[in-house]
Amino acid sequence: MSLYLGQRNRNGLTDRQIEYCIEAWQVLCGDEDRILITDEANINSSRTRFVEDRNVVDLGADAYPGNNSSANSRMSVLACLAHELSHMQRFDREYRRPLDMPDILIDEAETSLNASFHIALGSKDREDLIEDARDRLIEWLDNQSQSRE
Template identity: 55%
Template sequence: MLSSRNEQGLSQAQIQTCIEAWIALGGNAACALDTSVAEQSGSRTAFYEERNAVALGADVYPSHRVTFGNSARSRMSVLACLAHELAHAHRFNRGYIRPFDRMSYLIEEAQASLDASFELILDSQDRLDLVEDAHDQTAAWLKLFTEDVER
């Protein structure tokens, strides 16, 4: 599966749309939305524990080149992408320490997508993309686990 997200820096109108989506998700109650790098091409949307903030990046938008065969992560809407990052923040605020070794990271990503899929504001396509992303992350974990066992 191909994975592709927007790489072009966001316009002020796009940033405002993201802020409104963040507010609709109730994100401000969990952590800050940092828009300082959103205008930079190639910037990444991610939750940063040390700052308890989600950095808004260019990749919050799906690529305009999404075609059949692209991953659920490539297709995710702005709302679904922000819900996924907000799920990381909620998990952190509950005391969950995110792992950064490859195998555990894949499971944590799957859990965040599953958690995000329960956001009431999401439509059925957003929910489907998040659940499919959780499946993709779990499948990648299973593949690594199987390869490790076979060695």
């Protein structure tokens, strides 16, 4: 696991938590017709992720924050989902992201920065997304330094 990214929630979501995520997704998407799949959200350790080949976001247990102090661990549900929505929007603009380390870290950083501008986010969510981007770039730079040694 990354030194900077910490850990998010691993407990499967309750029905109430899933409903909250659906409402947050609707706020973020507004008039955009975006699909949020909730089938795995109640499963422990399930992951929230953008699935390119289906152009959907799968909701997972990690939509909720963890209990570490890293920016990624403490990001709210709204910030997490804004990040995934940003992946979708970038994909729609025909941006094809790298899926392998270390370059996926740059894509994730760009996605968090892009998400930080969403109008529905407050200052704390923006700050956490920007710090998440910083942490991912630091990890990418560390990886580059190690590969030169």
